[in-house]
Amino acid sequence: MADRSAPLYEEGEADRLPSHDHEVYNRIAREGDFVELRRKYGAFAFPATIAFMAWYFLYVICANWARDFMNTKVVGNINIALVWGLLQFVSTFAIAYFYARHAKKSLDPLSSKLRDEFEQETGR
Amino acid sequence: MSTAMLIPLVTGNRALTVGLFLAVVAVTLYITFWASRQSKTAADYYAGGRNFSGFQNGLAVSGDYMSAASFLGISGAIALYGYDGFLYSIGFLVAWLVALLLIAELLRNSGRFTMADQLAYRMRQIPVRSAAAISTIVVSIFYLLAQMVGAGSLVGLLLGVTSPAVKNVVIVLVGVLMIIYVTFGGMKGTTWVQIVKAVLLMAGTVLITFLVLVKFGFNLSDLLGAAAEKSGKGEAFLQPGLLYGKDLVGKFDFTSLALALVLGTAGLPHILIRFYTTPTAQAARKSVLWAIGLIGSFYLMTLVLGFGAAALVDTGKGSQIQTSAGNAASPLLAQAVGGGEGTLGGSVLLALISAVAFATILAVVAGLTLTSASSVAHDLYANVFKKGQASEKSELRVARIAAFGIGAVAILLAIPAQRLNIAFLVALAFAVAASANLPALLYNLFWKRFNTMGATFSIYGGLIMAVLLVTFSPVVSGTPTSLFPSANFDWFPLRNPGLISIPFGFLCGIIGTLISKEVHPAERYDELAVRALTGAGAEKAVVH
Numbered sequence: 001m002a003d004r005s006a007p008l009y010e011e012g013e014a015d016r017l018p019s020h021d022h023e024v025y026n027r028i029a030r031e032g033d034f035v036e037l038r039r040k041y042g043a044f045a046f047p048a049t050i051a052f053m054a055w056y057f058l059y060v061i062c063a064n065w066a067r068d069f070m071n072t073k074v075v076g077n078i079n080i081a082l083v084w085g086l087l088q089f090v091s092t093f094a095i096a097y098f099y100a101r102h103a104k105k106s107l108d109p110l111s112s113k114l115r116d117e118f119e120q121e122t123g124r
Numbered sequence: 125m126s127t128a129m130l131i132p133l134v135t136g137n138r139a140l141t142v143g144l145f146l147a148v149v150a151v152t153l154y155i156t157f158w159a160s161r162q163s164k165t166a167a168d169y170y171a172g173g174r175n176f177s178g179f180q181n182g183l184a185v186s187g188d189y190m191s192a193a194s195f196l197g198i199s200g201a202i203a204l205y206g207y208d209g210f211l212y213s214i215g216f217l218v219a220w221l222v223a224l225l226l227i228a229e230l231l232r233n234s235g236r237f238t239m240a241d242q243l244a245y246r247m248r249q250i251p252v253r254s255a256a257a258i259s260t261i262v263v264s265i266f267y268l269l270a271q272m273v274g275a276g277s278l279v280g281l282l283l284g285v286t287s288p289a290v291k292n293v294v295i296v297l298v299g300v301l302m303i304i305y306v307t308f309g310g311m312k313g314t315t316w317v318q319i320v321k322a323v324l325l326m327a328g329t330v331l332i333t334f335l336v337l338v339k340f341g342f343n344l345s346d347l348l349g350a351a352a353e354k355s356g357k358g359e360a361f362l363q364p365g366l367l368y369g370k371d372l373v374g375k376f377d378f379t380s381l382a383l384a385l386v387l388g389t390a391g392l393p394h395i396l397i398r399f400y401t402t403p404t405a406q407a408a409r410k411s412v413l414w415a416i417g418l419i420g421s422f423y424l425m426t427l428v429l430g431f432g433a434a435a436l437v438d439t440g441k442g443s444q445i446q447t448s449a450g451n452a453a454s455p456l457l458a459q460a461v462g463g464g465e466g467t468l469g470g471s472v473l474l475a476l477i478s479a480v481a482f483a484t485i486l487a488v489v490a491g492l493t494l495t496s497a498s499s500v501a502h503d504l505y506a507n508v509f510k511k512g513q514a515s516e517k518s519e520l521r522v523a524r525i526a527a528f529g530i531g532a533v534a535i536l537l538a539i540p541a542q543r544l545n546i547a548f549l550v551a552l553a554f555a556v557a558a559s560a561n562l563p564a565l566l567y568n569l570f571w572k573r574f575n576t577m578g579a580t581f582s583i584y585g586g587l588i589m590a591v592l593l594v595t596f597s598p599v600v601s602g603t604p605t606s607l608f609p610s611a612n613f614d615w616f617p618l619r620n621p622g623l624i625s626i627p628f629g630f631l632c633g634i635i636g637t638l639i640s641k642e643v644h645p646a647e648r649y650d651e652l653a654v655r656a657l658t659g660a661g662a663e664k665a666v667v668h
Contacts, residue, residue, distance in 0.1 A: 018244070018245070018246065018247075018249065018648065021651055021661065022651070022661070024660075025647075025650055025651040025654045025655065025660070025661070026647050026650050026651070028654045028658070028660065029650035029651075029653060029654050034654060034657070034658070037657055037658070038653070038657060041657060044225075045225040045226060048221070048225055049221070049222070049225055049226060052218060052221050053386070056214075056215075056218050056382075056386060057382070059214075060378070060379055060382040061379075063211065063364040063365075063369070063378070064364075064368075064369050064375040064378060064379065065375070067363065067364060067365060070363065070364055071359075071363045075345065076345030076346075076348075076349070077345045077346075077348040077349045077352065077362060078344065078345055078348065079362060079363065081207060081362075081363060081364050082207070082210075082348075082362065085207075085210055085211075085214055086424075088214045088217070088218055089214075089217060089420055089423075089424060092217055092218050092220070092221060092416060092420060093416065093417070093420060095221055095225075096220075096221065096224055096412075096413055096416045096417075099224060099225060100409065100413055103409060108406065110658075111405075111657060111658040111659060112658075114654070114658040114660060115658045115659050115660045117660075118654075118658070118660035118661060119660070122661070124661060
């Protein structure tokens with residue numbers, strides 16, 4: 001099966017903006033389901049990004065400027081610096097897990113519904 | 125992680141090591157020729173037919189990401205500098221959340237073969253594709269050089285040869301192998317090579333970690349205590365600050381590195397194009413989840429390897445770990461836990477871990493070469509030079525020729541670059557990726573007003589600023605370990621440019637967008653947003 005039979009664009013098109021593909025896209029963009037999908041995606045992705053970046057840089061800053069605190073021993077030879085480093089692993093795994101759950105529960109049903117709609121209307 | 129590795133390891137059984145290396149080469153070549161018979165279309169060559177499952181691609185992503193710099197470099201840095209080596213692992217892992225939350229799925233739905241496909245979706249093709257292709261090639265070549273220089277030193281070290289001529293032969297051989305993988309195997313062959321490598325690497329690391337932990341009765345505190353005592357640095361070995369942050373410049377340098385590490389991953393072109401090999405965005409998400417699990421476990425184990433090497437192997441002045449700048453730590457640790465030098469167990473484990481390191485290098489260089497060749501053929505040749513009028517057949521021919529060209533350039537640059545520090549090249553690749561690629565990708569996805577000039581400004585701005593700052597940093601001149609130790613033009617104090625160049629790249633994107641009179645039609649942004657979030661109209665898997 002060939003992936004492409006026609007040229008990528010018409011002669012001369014490459015200098016200009018890519019041509020508009022299909023108006024169904026624009027209709028979907030205004031639909032309630034899409035607005036909701038977008039809101040639900042952003043409601044997780046952006047706060048989570050801000051949270052893990054802040055948590056990571058707080059750790060970096062403390063490793064630089066709060067050494068006495070970081071060097072405090074917790075148990076045996078294990079200090080706060082090591083525990084906090086390991087907690088960065090835990091938080092990364094946790095955010096990945098919660099995002100996967102959120103995406104499966106709240107995003108995938110909406111996106112597959114909209115995709116089906118697009119495919120039916122355009123025949124692709 | 126430097127390449128100043130002069131003292132060869134005394135390998136108990138060189139024949140075994142050579143035999144395992146040849147086995148790695150034979151298996152990977154077999155995969156390549158098998159894959160070449162399966163590849164027919166452009167989607168096969170560039171994206172492996174988009175038929176890899178989330179788990180398979182997760183393994184391949186891990187195989188592409190865990191380079192020799194992490195396997196040998198991080199455990200080596202921990203063995204030498206204790207806690208500070210661990211800081212690399214954290215940045216390298218946390219970075220995957222950027223890819224998971226903001227990039228992977230949206231890119232899979234809105235792109236096709238290269239990073240530029242996504243950036244040029246709603247922009248003027250020629251300027252944006254040219255910029256994205258240049259930045260793809262620059263990042264990939266820096267990364268490629270690091271791996272090839274590492275290969276030369278590593279193989280020389282592990283086989284016990286010191287002559288520069290032999291190292292050059294090894295670099296040329298690695299170069300020839302990667303050209304063969306990419307020319308014949310395309311993305312399908314490269315992906316399977318990365319999957320095999322990831323499995324080997326994880327198995328080898330689990331085995332050595334287990335053997336180290338057995339020696340310490342699975343008590344982490346005892347392991348740390350033994351490492352601190354043997355290192356001669358005491359408590360300081362377990363605390364931040366031995367490698368970074370002795371003074372204020374060092375502290376800012378560390379912050380700069382931390383920023384480049386966490387934002388670089390999601391802008392690395394060879395990682396980005398891996399998401400095109402899955403059939404759906406859901407599979408792309410799954411592959412990042414697997415990658416986070418695998419890479420995270422791997423870095424946790426490197427912690428044990430690094431402290432284990434500090435506790436069990438000589439890391440003092442003049443030791444092999446010192447002279448190899450840490451790179452020999454994992455192989456020597458394998459020898460030690462296997463029974464020590466001269467024992468059968470020690471020799472077998474040393475040979476095994478060496479072969480794993482070799483497989484690691486081969487898989488990573490193949491991925492990088494493919495990324496650059498794809499961008500040359502698909503972006504520069506088919507879209508910029510031929511203005512979209514090239515046939516698929518001629519485009520794929522150019523991709524194969526480009527793989528030869530890039531392989532040759534990498535070989536020619538790697539031979540004189542053997543003086544350069546591997547960590548510097550890798551960190552620079554991350555800094556350039558974060559400064560030039562990530563701002564454009566994020567703006568394109570989330571900022572409606574973003575336009576062609578914004579895209580070119582942010583890519584060129586971030587790229588040029590990152591490269592300039594490194595040129596005028598202590599990495600290039602002014603200190604005994606610099607590239608030009610006798611010259612003095614090091615007016616920029618930080619070794620990593622990220623702290624300045626990454627915000628600069630983001631700022632350039634805003635400035636370029638706002639000073640341009642051009643307002644792109646909103647319909648095309650809606651189209652991108654719908655396609656990226658829902659997958660409507662996204663590229664489908666190839667059905668053979």
